[in-house]
Amino acid sequence: MNWSEFFAMGGYGLYVWGSYGMAVLVLVFNILAARRRGNNVRRELQATTHLNQAETE
């Protein structure tokens, strides 16, 4: 089996690689979205603790 045959997937290349590509997108999106959510929460928390500290000083 050579590589061009492998990528052609017996004529179903578009559908097979489309599916695997979509899977990669979904997995990457999940990780990035979860990390962004964590970073946003931390940033908000740091902003409010700064405010609280400023108030008490």
Add this chain to the structure above:
Amino acid sequence: MQFHKYASPKVFYVFAGQLIPWFAIATLVLLGYGLYQGLFVAPPDYQQGESVRIMFIHVPAAWMSMFVYMVMATAGAIGLIWNIRLADMAATASAPIGASFTLLALVTGSLWGKPMWGTWWAWDARLTSELLLFFLYLGFMALQAAIDDPRRASRAGALLALVGVVNIPVIHFSVQWWNTLHQPASVSAINKIGAPAIHPSMLTPLLIMAVAFTLFFAVVLLMRMRAEILHRERHTGWVAELVKP
């Protein structure tokens, strides 16, 4: 062992942080092995040719779409009945992950349907009930986003999730109850010689990918739960201490 102490958001936050790297490594190893088995080792199907490789994404994604929903509904019920905050957070954290797996199942199903059935979409029982599942996830997220008080948001979300549970057996049995384009189950179906109606060369990558997706769900769930813990416990001393710059 004291299991109940892990239900404390503070203890769970640290524990989850320790678990994530191990689950992530296991996910990567299984994903790599599953892709190798699915793309290089498994043979083409005698009817569907190479297009059958879509199965190794599509079927695990569809399983996950239902499994994550059950996790979400169960966590929601636990939060509703026993008022366990961590369970509420697990339900909230599950929804976007489940929605993404449902979308993956729908899109790969469409990409598989076009060459095999000659259409991207059909309004048949299996496809329609899976689309409804996607909207249940979106509805759950929209409902929770619309309610400011996290405890009320959790309660409302849990009720919606529990009502939507009826859709899960409908999805599963749709291929038996109605005439549909979608093929019936192969893994759970036992053939005349008492083996699953799918050859081990295809069953192996399918199961490996399913386990890999499950571990991946665990990784993202733990990540999202940690963010959720910080958000909902933001008025507590330990969180203030933790995020101190």
